[in-house]
Amino acid sequence: MTTKLHCFGESGHSYKAALTLELMGLEWEPVFVDFFNGEARSNAYRSDYNPMGEAPVMVDGDTTLSQSAVIQQYLVEKTGQFGGETKDDAREILRWQFWDNHKLSSQLGVIRFLMNYVPEEKRPEQALGFLQGRADAALQVLETHLTERDWIVGRTVTVADLTCCGYLYYPEPFGFSRDAYPAIDRWLSNIQSLDGWKHPYDLMPRAWGEEDK
Numbered sequence: 001m002t003t004k005l006h007c008f009g010e011s012g013h014s015y016k017a018a019l020t021l022e023l024m025g026l027e028w029e030p031v032f033v034d035f036f037n038g039e040a041r042s043n044a045y046r047s048d049y050n051p052m053g054e055a056p057v058m059v060d061g062d063t064t065l066s067q068s069a070v071i072q073q074y075l076v077e078k079t080g081q082f083g084g085e086t087k088d089d090a091r092e093i094l095r096w097q098f099w100d101n102h103k104l105s106s107q108l109g110v111i112r113f114l115m116n117y118v119p120e121e122k123r124p125e126q127a128l129g130f131l132q133g134r135a136d137a138a139l140q141v142l143e144t145h146l147t148e149r150d151w152i153v154g155r156t157v158t159v160a161d162l163t164c165c166g167y168l169y170y171p172e173p174f175g176f177s178r179d180a181y182p183a184i185d186r187w188l189s190n191i192q193s194l195d196g197w198k199h200p201y202d203l204m205p206r207a208w209g210e211e212d213k
Contacts, residue, residue: 001060001061002027002028002029003021003026003027003028003029003058003059003060004028004029004030004031004058004059004060005017005018005021005028005029005030005031005056005057005058005059005204006030006031006033006049006055006056006057006058006059007030007031007032007033007055007056007057007204008032008033008034008035008055008204008205008206008207009200009201009203009204009205009206009207010035010036010117010200010206010207010208011035011055011056011204012105012108012109012112012166012167012170012200013054013055013056013068013105013109013166014055014056014068014200014204015166015167015169015200015203015204016068016069016071016072016162016163016165016166017056017058017068017071017072018030018056018200018203018204019162019165019197019198019200019203020071020072020075020082020159020162021058021075022196022197022198022203023081023082023157023162023194023195023196023197024075024079024081024082025196026075026079030203030204030205032204032205032207033045033055033056033057034207035055035207036117036207036208037207040053040054040055041053049064049066050066052066054066054067056068056071058071058074060074060078068101068163068166069094069097069098069101069159069163072097072159072162072163073094073159075159076159082157082158082159082162083158083159084153084154084158085154085155085156086154089153089154089158092153092154092160093152093153093158093159093160096152096153096160096163096164097159097160097163099141100163100164100166101163103134103137103138103141104135104138104139104142104164104167105163105164105166105167107131107132107134107135107138108135108167108168108174108175108176109167110131111128111131111132111135111174111175112167112170112172112174114127114128114131115128115172115173115174115175116172116173116174117208132175135175135176136175139176139181139184142164142181142184143181143182143183143184144183146183146184146186146187147183149187150186150187150190151187151190152164152187157190157191157194161187161191162191165187165188165191168184168188169188169199169200170200
């Protein structure tokens with residue numbers, strides 16, 4: 001049975017799940033969520049898929065899961081891939097997933113939304129400055145950690161990497177440049193070199209084209 005991922009291309013959290021599915025070589029297909037027009041907040045979506053009103057949601061047979069880190073952990077359990085080599089690795093992966101969702105993706109996702117999908121005259125510049133400061137601090141944590149490492153945890157790729165990279169391949173401006181972070185740039189290239197890697201817009205349908213913004 002084909003796994004379905006309810007997602008949309010602009011969502012970095014959806015990308016974390018989609019990239020994990022793709023790199024694991026699983027049979028899956030994206031189901032477009034019209035997030036910007038309110039589908040995820042509709043009564044039908046909340047009732048059928050996710051009462052939290054968010055994407056992604058993965059449906060794998062009788063199992064329906066939301067939250068990208070939970071989806072990734074389920075897929076690790078299902079396939080035995082990308083879960084680290086030891087129990088210590090597994091705990092460290094979980095630590096980085098929590099950190100990313102609280103410190104990195106949470107800032108970058110909001111910054112990217114405000115800078116690219118909100119009219120300029122409605123952007124809260126003071127809030128953007130605050131968020132950018134927090135994002136820069138988080139990126140420096142990741143840069144320092146990766147300075148002498150190829151991967152975030154252990155000797156090979158894990159879902160810690162596939163979590164923390166979630167927003168960093170997007171082309172729209174959101175205050176991040178790979179040139180400014182050489183260790184992160186090298187690490188992102190490591191992920192891109194994996195068999196099956198794809199850009200988020202090649203994995204999932206987009207809500208917006210360049211002409212729509």
